Amino acid sequence: MEPEMDRQTETSADPMVALRDARARTLELVAGLDGAALMGPRLSIVNPLLWEIGHLAWFHEHFVLRGLDRRGPLLPQADALYDSAAVPHATRWDLPLPTLDETLGYMERVQDALADRLTGRTPDPREAYLYQLVGLHEDMHGEAFTYTRQTLGQPRPVFATAHDDATETGPWPGDTEVGGGTLRLGADRDASGFVFDNEKWAHPVEIAPFRIAKAPVTNGEFVAFVDDGGYRTERFWDGEGLAWLAASGATHPIYWQRSEGTWQVRAFDHEGPLHPHRPVIHVNWHEARAFCRWAGRRLPTEAEWEAAATAERAPDGRLGKAKRTYPWGEAAPDRTRANLDGGRLGTVDVAAHGAGDSPWGCRQMVGNVWEWTESTFLPFPGFAPDAYAEYSAPSFGTRKVLRGGAWATRARMVTGRYRNFFGPDRRDVFAGFRTVAV
Numbered sequence: 001m002e003p004e005m006d007r008q009t010e011t012s013a014d015p016m017v018a019l020r021d022a023r024a025r026t027l028e029l030v031a032g033l034d035g036a037a038l039m040g041p042r043l044s045i046v047n048p049l050l051w052e053i054g055h056l057a058w059f060h061e062h063f064v065l066r067g068l069d070r071r072g073p074l075l076p077q078a079d080a081l082y083d084s085a086a087v088p089h090a091t092r093w094d095l096p097l098p099t100l101d102e103t104l105g106y107m108e109r110v111q112d113a114l115a116d117r118l119t120g121r122t123p124d125p126r127e128a129y130l131y132q133l134v135g136l137h138e139d140m141h142g143e144a145f146t147y148t149r150q151t152l153g154q155p156r157p158v159f160a161t162a163h164d165d166a167t168e169t170g171p172w173p174g175d176t177e178v179g180g181g182t183l184r185l186g187a188d189r190d191a192s193g194f195v196f197d198n199e200k201w202a203h204p205v206e207i208a209p210f211r212i213a214k215a216p217v218t219n220g221e222f223v224a225f226v227d228d229g230g231y232r233t234e235r236f237w238d239g240e241g242l243a244w245l246a247a248s249g250a251t252h253p254i255y256w257q258r259s260e261g262t263w264q265v266r267a268f269d270h271e272g273p274l275h276p277h278r279p280v281i282h283v284n285w286h287e288a289r290a291f292c293r294w295a296g297r298r299l300p301t302e303a304e305w306e307a308a309a310t311a312e313r314a315p316d317g318r319l320g321k322a323k324r325t326y327p328w329g330e331a332a333p334d335r336t337r338a339n340l341d342g343g344r345l346g347t348v349d350v351a352a353h354g355a356g357d358s359p360w361g362c363r364q365m366v367g368n369v370w371e372w373t374e375s376t377f378l379p380f381p382g383f384a385p386d387a388y389a390e391y392s393a394p395s396f397g398t399r400k401v402l403r404g405g406a407w408a409t410r411a412r413m414v415t416g417r418y419r420n421f422f423g424p425d426r427r428d429v430f431a432g433f434r435t436v437a438v
């Protein structure tokens with residue numbers, strides 16, 4: 001038995017619960033979009049939505065019905081349409097895609113078949129692993145659908161689970177000292193929850209003491225950088241950053257606009273005032289680093305980030321031996337601890353969710369915004385790809401690591417050890433950052 005399978009016994013007995021929830025979110029994100037919106041513009045950072053939802057069903061079929069059961073395809077041409085490893089991105093607008101109704105029908109048939117094959121029995125560990133995998137894959141695409149709606153200026157999605165908790169909690173300034181020591185970076189072999197291949201396995205990393213911000217950088221703090229000429233001052237940018245700056249012509253974060261002396265920001269199809277105490281979001285790695293250089297700070301490495309988020313604090317103030325799954329402990333995320341699952345349909349002030357603080361007093365390490373780290377996405381020692389071989393390996397060496405999850409991330413996916421990865425020029429993802437004292 002492969003190690004990752006042992007863990008599945010402790011997850012929900014019925015894997016269809018997460019699959020149905022993921023599907024409900026997918027359908028919410030498609031609802032109300034017309035034919036033109038379902039295809040959208042040809043952009044390197046988006047997929048045609050009509051293609052992407054069919055790809056979800058194909059992925060379920062590929063790993064479970066066809067991979068495990070050796071069944072034939074439910075849609076004869078599915079491989080030629082939806083195999084993301086085989087169908088080049090630029091050609092996805094030109095495919096003879098089924099209509100929306102046909103696509104939804106295919107998705108339903110696949111999901112019904114996944115449910116039927118588990119009727120009256122408990123999945124074995126291999127099955128449970130694959131059901132979780134295909135559900136988490138749908139969750140990842142769900143987050144991508146959400147930021148695609150932002151990218152394209154489409155209406156704010158309507159989520160049944162949206163709520164209206166108070167969020168005007170203000171700033172949360174200052175640093176906290178994280179003691180040095182040895183962090184076991186990555187997933188321990190007895191870690192709870194789904195373990196992705198790129199988290200395997202925990203290995204010791206020596207960390208010197210450092211001072212890290214208790215909260216992510218806010219819009220208000222980023223305004224000071226922009227207004228101080230941050231985007232026009234070469235010394236704040238390295239060579240690649242300058243090249244990106246010249247190519248993009250950026251002078252401020254992508255969705256900001258100055259109107260009569262104040263900063264406005266677009267959220268989906270709506271312009272409104274910039275909230276000063278919410279974290280800056282939709283900035284890329286170059287922008288994050290330029291801010292750091294302006295502020296006399298730096299980004300944390302991913303090991304520092306994970307230590308500040310998950311390491312227990314030893315009595316002498318150094319890193320303890322034990323690590324938590326989440327900053328607050330082992331309990332699953334809820335709405336007091338983290339802004340996840342799209343519940344707020346946006347970010348909240350950085351002082352919110354004090355119940356989710358880490359042992360070092362870092363707030364919102366999980367939820368609200370993804371946080372860029374200094375680190376390039378690399379395999380941990382002894383890396384081997386899991387069933388979804390194209391998940392991590394093709395991105396090693398070219399992407400930067402982001403940690404912690406954002407407001408649209410599904411709570412069931414993210415932990416304090418989860419490694420996200422995007423290219424350093426991506427501004428469309430729900431990413432901000434926190435800083436470390438130099």
Ligand SMILES: [Fe+2]
Pocket residue numbers: 055059084137141
């Ligand atoms: Fe995919």
